[in-house]
Amino acid sequence: MADLTLDQLEVGKPVKIEKDGKSICVARVGDEVFAVDDTCSHSEASLSEGEVTDFKIECWLHGAEFDLRTGAALTLPANISLATYAVKIDGNSVTVEI
Numbered sequence: 001m002a003d004l005t006l007d008q009l010e011v012g013k014p015v016k017i018e019k020d021g022k023s024i025c026v027a028r029v030g031d032e033v034f035a036v037d038d039t040c041s042h043s044e045a046s047l048s049e050g051e052v053t054d055f056k057i058e059c060w061l062h063g064a065e066f067d068l069r070t071g072a073a074l075t076l077p078a079n080i081s082l083a084t085y086a087v088k089i090d091g092n093s094v095t096v097e098i
């Protein structure tokens with residue numbers, strides 16, 4: 001079953017979903033959709049409240065940036081990568097695979 005629809009995902013406006021006990025940040029970049037852990041690897045902030053620029057998401061709390069494609073921590077104060085999840089798009093349906 002789909003977790004979201006593409007219509008629900010505005011470019012630059014990440015959405016937080018809960019799935020299998022995990023909080024996941026789902027972000028659309030153009031026609032692609034990426035899913036990473038929603039909780040910043042630096043502390044307890046929700047990345048879905050952060051800002052997306054190109055393939056980067058910036059944590060609103062202390063400004064760490066992560067690559068949405070790989071989960072890599074790009075700037076301090078975060079230095080631990082985020083887990084990433086595969087995303088399946090089927091028509092308008094978006095499913096995060098855990």
Ligand code: FES
Nearest residue numbers: 040042059062064
């Ligand atoms: S909680 Fe995200 S950078 Fe500190």
